[in-house]
Amino acid sequence: MTPLWNANLVETRDSFVTHLECAMTGERVPADRLHNLSPAGFPLLVRYDLAGAARRLTREALAARPQDIWRYREILPVRRGEDIVSLGEGRTPLIALEAGPNLLVKDEARLPTGSFKARGIALAVSMAKALGVTRLAMPTNGNAGAALSAYAARAGIEAIAFCPADTPETNIREMSAQGARVYRVNGLIDECGRIVGEGAREGRWFDLSTLKEPYRIEGKKTMGLELAEQLGWALPDVVFYPTGGGTGLIGMWKAFGEMEAMGLIGSQRPRMVAVQAAGCAPIVKAFDERAEHAARWEDAATRAAGIRVPRAIGDFLILRAVRESGGFAMAVAEEALLEDTARCAREEGLLLCPEGGATLAAWREAVARGLVGRDERAVLFNCASGLKYELPDRSEPLDKAGRIDLASL
Numbered sequence: 001m002t003p004l005w006n007a008n009l010v011e012t013r014d015s016f017v018t019h020l021e022c023a024m025t026g027e028r029v030p031a032d033r034l035h036n037l038s039p040a041g042f043p044l045l046v047r048y049d050l051a052g053a054a055r056r057l058t059r060e061a062l063a064a065r066p067q068d069i070w071r072y073r074e075i076l077p078v079r080r081g082e083d084i085v086s087l088g089e090g091r092t093p094l095i096a097l098e099a100g101p102n103l104l105v106k107d108e109a110r111l112p113t114g115s116f117k118a119r120g121i122a123l124a125v126s127m128a129k130a131l132g133v134t135r136l137a138m139p140t141n142g143n144a145g146a147a148l149s150a151y152a153a154r155a156g157i158e159a160i161a162f163c164p165a166d167t168p169e170t171n172i173r174e175m176s177a178q179g180a181r182v183y184r185v186n187g188l189i190d191e192c193g194r195i196v197g198e199g200a201r202e203g204r205w206f207d208l209s210t211l212k213e214p215y216r217i218e219g220k221k222t223m224g225l226e227l228a229e230q231l232g233w234a235l236p237d238v239v240f241y242p243t244g245g246g247t248g249l250i251g252m253w254k255a256f257g258e259m260e261a262m263g264l265i266g267s268q269r270p271r272m273v274a275v276q277a278a279g280c281a282p283i284v285k286a287f288d289e290r291a292e293h294a295a296r297w298e299d300a301a302t303r304a305a306g307i308r309v310p311r312a313i314g315d316f317l318i319l320r321a322v323r324e325s326g327g328f329a330m331a332v333a334e335e336a337l338l339e340d341t342a343r344c345a346r347e348e349g350l351l352l353c354p355e356g357g358a359t360l361a362a363w364r365e366a367v368a369r370g371l372v373g374r375d376e377r378a379v380l381f382n383c384a385s386g387l388k389y390e391l392p393d394r395s396e397p398l399d400k401a402g403r404i405d406l407a408s409l
C-alpha cells in the first residue's frame with residue numbers, strides 16, 4: 001500500500017548503500033542481505049558512497065522534501081520504494097524548556113507507537129520485508145516491541161516479543177493489540193535476548209535485537225540528521241541521551257560523520273552525554289574506569305524501563321562516541337529522575353517518559369557540577385511518551401451526593 005501523497009515514498013530515489021562493515025574489525029560483508037552480527041561477533045554498520053549521495057542529498061533538495069525520516073533515502077539502506085513500511089514517521093519537534101536558557105527537548109513521543117523506536121523499526125522491518133523474512137522476534141523493554149508489532153502488522157510479518165514481566169503494561173497490551181505474540185519473562189532484557197538468540201539459531205525466527213541487526217541503527221541515525229537540519233545545520237553544544245543499548249547515541253554519532261563527509265556540516269560536534277539510572281549504569285562505570293567494554297550490571301533496577309539494560313552489545317561504540325565527542329557518562333538517582341519527570345509535566349506541561357526525565361536530571365546535575373555551562377545549547381532526548389508509563393494518581397474522591405464546598409476545591 002503506497003501512500004500517493006508522500007514524494008519521499010513514491011519518487012525513485014537511489015540508495016547509495018555500498019556494503020556493511022564490522023564495527024570492531026572493519027571486515028566487509030555485502031549489502032542487500034540479511035545479517036545479524038559480523039563474522040567476528042560484533043555489530044555491523046551500513047556504509048554508503050557518500051560522495052555520490054552528497055550530489056543528490058543537498059540542503060536545497062532536503063528543504064523541498066516532506067518532513068519525515070524517508071527524506072534521507074540516499075543514505076538509508078532500503079532500495080525500493082515498495083518495500084518501505086511506513087506509519088508516518090514525521091519529524092519530531094524541538095521544544096524549549098524554561099528550566100534553562102538554551103535547553104531543548106527533542107520530543108520523540110510524537111512518533112508512531114509513541115516512541116523513537118518507530119525510526120529504527122521502520123527501517124528494520126522494511127529491510128526484513130525486502131529480504132523476505134516472515135517471522136521476527138526480539139527482546140524488549142516495551143517501546144521497541146510496541147513498534148515492532150505495529151510495523152510487522154503493517155508488513156504482514158509475524159512478530160514475537162519477549163519482555164521482562166514488569167515491562168510497562170501499556171506497551172505489553174499495545175504489542176498484543178497490534179497482533180504480536182508477547183511473552184512475559186521472569187528476567188531482564190538480556191535474558192530475554194538469550195531466548196531470542198536460541199530460537200534464531202534453530203531457524204525459528206529472525207533475531208531483530210538492537211545492534212544484532214544492522215538496519216535499526218540506520219533508522220535511529222535520522223535523529224542526528226534531523227537535529228542538524230532543524231538547528232540550521234549547526235549542532236548543539238551538548239546532547240543528553242538516555243542510554244540503554246545505545247543505538248540512538250551511536251546512530252547519531254554515525255549520522256554526524258556521514259553529514260560531514262557529505263559537506264552538510266563542519267567538524268563541530270556536540271559533547272555526547274550517556275545518561276543512565278543509578279540502578280543500572282554499566283556504561284557510566286566503564287566510562288569512569290576508562291574501560292573499552294562494560295561489565296554486566298547485576299540486579300538492574302529503575303522505573304525508566306528503556307534504560308534498564310544490564311549489558312549492551314554496542315558498549316564499545318557508545319564509549320567511543322562519548323569519548324571522541326569530549327562528553328561523559330552520568331548516572332542519576334532514581335528520585336531525581338522521577339522528580340524531574342513530574343516537575344517537567346507540572347511546570348512545563350511536557351509529559352516526559354522517565355528516561356527523558358533522567359536526561360533533565362542529568363542536565364541539572366551537570367550544570368551544578370560545572371560540567372556543562374547553563375547557557376550552552378543542550379538538547380535532551382525524550383524518547384517516548386510519558387503516557388506509556390504508569391502515572392502516579394494524585395486525584396481525590398468527591399462524593400456527588402454530599403455537600404461540596406466549592407471554595408475549598
Ligand SMILES: Cc1ncc(COP(=O)(O)O)c(C=O)c1O
Pocket residue numbers: 115141142143144210242243244245246247248249305306307353355356383384
Ligand atoms: C524511552 C526510551 N528511552 C531510551 C531508550 C534507550 O535507547 P537506546 O537503546 O538507543 O540506548 C529506550 C530503549 O528501550 C527507550 O524506550
